[in-house]
Amino acid sequence: MSFNYHRIIIKIGSNVLTQPNGLPDLKRITHLVEQIAAIKKQGIEVVLVSSGAVASGRSLITVSEKFDAVAARQLLASIGQVKLINTYANLFEKHEMLCSQVLVTKEDFRDRLHYLNIKNCLDLLLQHQVLPVVNENDVVSVTELMFTDNDELAGLIASMLNAQALIILTNVDGIYDGDPKLDTSKVIAEINNKGVDFSSFVSSDRSQFGRGGMITKTHMAQKVAQLGIAVHIGNGTKENILTDILEGKAPHTRFIPHKTASGKKKWIAHSETSATGIVEINAGAKAALNSSKATSLLPVGISKIKTDFKKGDIIKLVDEHNALVGLGIAEYGAEKAKERLGQKNQKALVHYDYLYLQ
């Protein structure tokens, strides 16, 4: 089955771009650029989220063991990003294409204003037929402010730009139903329903240079597919993988997209770290919100206002075990919410249109 997209996000992991010795694999990067150029020539808009700065840095400098991991990553990424982006610029120039560098940190998405600032810039680049090459800026983003990895960043970009698909290239054929190293394990071709428990067959093992692992990939892929964006996970080391995935020829894992969510819901879905308030909802409200009927969060379903928040803030909805149920925009502040706690016939605290369910 081939796919007819007009805007896609392509994420390439470190292990696809590097040889086993950690040096950049120029032959493979060249082949991937050829494929991306061919896709762009079909009129498909592409944003590339590329790891590999740290890996490129390793090919240029040796870091003494005495430096901690954060400092080493900053040093390697600062040096390596120059080499990485220059490699892309020179290779795309051969196809008469212009690429650009977009380095971001999680902080750049902290509120709607900053989020829209990045969105506007990426939209402008695409309008000018430029290929944005996005990467997390490891030089300035420190541990607590970092994305888990570029999979998370790629999922955010796909949602922000209302892409039809996110293609994630890693060093295995897709998500296996067991340990990928075992012959008995098979690639799962399609994943449809949210809430699949991947922990029974996705291990926390990461590839040699990967940062997030398959667990972060699957969680991000489920969230993005739930927002209405198809997610394809395939093997970036295979010949013609990108064009073959689009033509439905390559074995890989596809997360089937659900109903397309609004732009606002997509933003809310990626705003957990900027949430200020936390409200605990009761079992009845949890069941109602997760039913097929569009339901707002009413005060009658709230059991506790756990933290302060203002009207318009992003708030977390948690259950009695403090597990995240969803995120939403508060229609009024915590004080008013406390006054209305448990009451019937009161205005919704979170309207359905501004509610994202995990």
Ligand SMILES: Nc1ncnc2c1ncn2[C@@H]1O[C@H](COP(=O)(O)OP(=O)(O)O)[C@@H](O)[C@H]1O
């Ligand atoms: N069930 C699974 N299916 C596929 N890969 C898995 C699974 N469980 C763990 N993995 C590991 O996840 C790795 C890919 O994730 P990661 O290291 O983050 O790569 P990348 O650099 O592409 O982001 C694979 O190399 C594999 O070792």
Ligand SMILES: N[C@@H](CCC(=O)OP(=O)(O)O)C(=O)O
């Ligand atoms: N900004 C980092 C990204 C690291 C990362 O997410 O790696 P991976 O898990 O291989 O996609 C770099 O360029 O090395």
